[in-house]
Amino acid sequence: GLPDEACGLITGDAHAHEGGRPIRLLPLPNAAGSPYRYLIDARAQLAAMLDIDGRGEVVWGIFHSHVASAAAPSATDIGLAVYPDSLYVICSLASDPPGIRAWSIREGDVAEVLLQVD
Secondary structure: OOOOOOEEEEEEOOOHHHOOOEEEEEEEOEOOOOOOOOOEOHHHHHHHHHHHHHOOOEEEEEEEEEOOOOOOOOHHHHHOOOOOOOEEEEEEOOOOOOEEEEEEEEOOEEEEEOOOOO
């Protein structure tokens, strides 16, 4: 969290593109320790992935914050996006109130996905 980017995983009952719905938000440590990028701590990510699998859930989304920029993926975010079945959810703290947007990133192709809150 502040002053660094926050990051973590969002679990779901299926992937978003399959109609899945989010279930849990799992905040995880930012190993990059930076306000400009995130790197989910490898050990914490492995433990979370084992827990997700053990519960029969999937990684519905990967979230992180942008401390001083818009809720859109940076070139770095796009280059490091290696989970094409998961949404990338970005929260911008640069606006008041903070903005949250979700993105599908597949092989460098970026498309915004509208979120519906029930």
